[in-house]
Amino acid sequence: xxxxxxxxxxxxxxxxxxxxxxxxxxxxxxxxxxxxxxxxxxxxxxxxxxxxxxxxxxxxxxxxxxxxxxxxxxxxxxxxxxxxxxxxxxxxxxxxxxxxxxxxxxxxxxxxxxxxxxxxxxxxxxxxxxxxxxxxxxxxxxxxxxxxxxxxxxxxxxxxxxxxxxxxxxxxxxxxxxxxxxxxxxxxxxxxxxxxxxxxxxxxxxxxxxxxxxxxxxxxxxxxxxxxxxxxxxxxxxxxxxxxxxxxxxxxxxxxxxxxxxxxxxxxxxxxxxxxxxxxxxxxxxxxxxxxxxxxxxxxxxxxxxxxxxxxxxxxxxxxxxxxxxxxxxxxxxxxxxxxxxxxxxx
Numbered sequence: 001x002x003x004x005x006x007x008x009x010x011x012x013x014x015x016x017x018x019x020x021x022x023x024x025x026x027x028x029x030x031x032x033x034x035x036x037x038x039x040x041x042x043x044x045x046x047x048x049x050x051x052x053x054x055x056x057x058x059x060x061x062x063x064x065x066x067x068x069x070x071x072x073x074x075x076x077x078x079x080x081x082x083x084x085x086x087x088x089x090x091x092x093x094x095x096x097x098x099x100x101x102x103x104x105x106x107x108x109x110x111x112x113x114x115x116x117x118x119x120x121x122x123x124x125x126x127x128x129x130x131x132x133x134x135x136x137x138x139x140x141x142x143x144x145x146x147x148x149x150x151x152x153x154x155x156x157x158x159x160x161x162x163x164x165x166x167x168x169x170x171x172x173x174x175x176x177x178x179x180x181x182x183x184x185x186x187x188x189x190x191x192x193x194x195x196x197x198x199x200x201x202x203x204x205x206x207x208x209x210x211x212x213x214x215x216x217x218x219x220x221x222x223x224x225x226x227x228x229x230x231x232x233x234x235x236x237x238x239x240x241x242x243x244x245x246x247x248x249x250x251x252x253x254x255x256x257x258x259x260x261x262x263x264x265x266x267x268x269x270x271x272x273x274x275x276x277x278x279x280x281x282x283x284x285x286x287x288x289x290x291x292x293x294x295x296x297x298x299x300x301x302x303x304x305x306x307x308x309x310x311x312x313x314x315x316x317x318x319x320x321x322x323x324x325x326x327x328x329x330x331x332x333x334x335x336x337x338x339x340x341x342x343x344x345x346x347x
Contacts, residue, residue, distance in 0.1 A: 005156040005196075005234070007059035013118035014042025014067035014083035016144025019126035022075030023137065034137060035077045036127040039144045042120030043067025043083035049108035053091035054198065056156050067118070070144055073126040083120055090154060093237065097153040105152070109159070109237075117152065121145035155233070158196055160212035161327045163235035165263070166244040167217065167255050171280040173197070174310035175244060176213040179320060196234045203320050209327050212238065217262045232266045239330035241273050242323050244280040244308075245297055252279065252293050253300030274326040278306040278319050 017039025024032035045067050065088060071080030096106040096115065106115040124142030131138055164172045180199025197213040215231050235241065249255045256277070263270040279297055282290050290307065298305045306322065308315040 004055050004057045004060055005158075005231070007056045007154045008063060009059055009088070009152050009154060010064045010149075011045045011086070011088075011118050011152060012064075012066045012149040013045050013086075013120040013147035014069045015146050016040070016042045016121035016123040017070035017072040017080035017083075018143045019124035019129070019141035020073035020075060020078075021127045021139055021141045024076075034127040034131050035075055036141055037073035037075070037077050037079040038126050038129065039073050039123030039142075040070030040080035040082040041123050042070045042144065042147045043085045044116055044120045045086045045088070045118040046114055047088040047090060047094075047096060047106070047108070047117055048114040049092045049094060049111055050089045051092065051111050053089070054158065056090065056094070056154055059088075059154060067120050067147060070120065070123045072144075073123070073141070077126075077128060079126075080123055082123075085120075088117075091156055093157045093159040095155045095157065097155055099151040099153070101153050118148040118150060121147045157237055158198060158212055158234040159210070160198055160234070160238050161209040161331075162240045162242055162323045163212045163214050163238040164242045164244060165214055165217070165235065165259055166280075167246065167249075167259060168215075170244040170246045170255075171310050172213045172244055175280065175308070175316075176211060178310045178313055179316055180211060196231055201320055203317065203324065207321075207324055209324055211242075211323075217259050232263070232268075232270065235270060235273075236268050238273065240323055240326035241270075241275045242319065243275050243277045243301075245277065247279045247281045247285055247290065247293055252297045256297060256300050274330060275301075275303070276306065276319065276322045276326065277301045277303060278308045278315070280308050280310065282307050282314060283309040283312040 019039050020036035022036040024035045045065055065086045067086045068083035070083045073080050090108060092108060092111050094108045095104055097104055122145045124144045127138045127141050130140055164175060166172055176197060176199045179201045199211050200208060201211045202208045212234055214235055243259065245252050245255050260271065279294055294305050294307065306315055306319045308319050
């Protein structure tokens with residue numbers, strides 16, 4: 001299935017049904033009277049986060065969603081039926097943005113969370129509602145109110161505990177394949193990975209977390225070079241980052257700083273997230289070269305540097321445990337100060 005993380009949609013709630021103008025005409029009733037029923041409400045447009053989806057590709061082929069029109073009122077005080085609601089099912093982690101692509105209207109971070117996007121129009125009153133002691137035979141009824149129409153953007157931010165970042169060909173996809181059952185494409189050229197991948201990492205029975213492979217950044221990505229920073233939104237929800245640096249790079253310190261600069265240019269607090277730095281592809285170098293490059297990288301980042309290899313699997317367990325420790329620490333802090341999610345947003 002093709003990955004798609006943003007989509008433009010057009011929604012319209014249903015119009016309300018019109019009220020009826022009707023009068024009772026029965027054989028043995030001397031005086032009849034108005035008996036026109038009310039129209040039904042138009043259908044609402046809802047969005048719901050469901051499990052089992054990880055892309056917005058369905059919204060590439062269907063962009064228009066409309067609630068059903070309410071039924072019209074009829075004689076004998078029969079009210080019209082309410083219109084059927086339209087329900088949009090999206091992956092957990094989807095945001096709903098206004099047409100300006102900046103105003104966040106809803107953030108669906110929990111399975112089963114449901115938000116009302118557009119309310120259906122009310123049904124019109126039938127002539128029964130207008131009878132009084134003065135007006136005993138009203139010949140008027142209200143039409144139903146029109147529904148709401150709006151243009152929205154859907155943006156998916158994958159729900160992952162940790163994200164792998166680094167330059168193209170840093171070995172991120174190979175690393176993810178080695179530690180999980182995910183199967184991202186691996187090849188010996190830059191930009192092999194064109195969209196994020198998720199993998200479930202299981203160190204032991206009680207040690208499990210979700211790891212995301214983010215397509216590589218290059219210098220100038222914040223200005224649109226390469227794949228730009230489009231996919232960095234997927235690491236905004238991550239509790240920790242695993243920064244892989246290619247050990248075969250001539251200047252490992254410069255490679256590290258390039259990615260950090262792009263994270264800073266993107267913003268959204270990515271540079272403040274806990275970061276584990278690892279020198280990858282150590283199987284391709286001699287021990288002396290590894291020591292030299294490790295020292296250079298440590299000087300550039302100012303923190304301990306792990307040694308790993310996605311091919312030989314050297315150092316993977318140590319790196320994964322370091323990532324899991326940061327994830328647990330961050331999740332524990334967020335749970336203490338967390339507020340219950342709000343499901344009550346309405347237009």
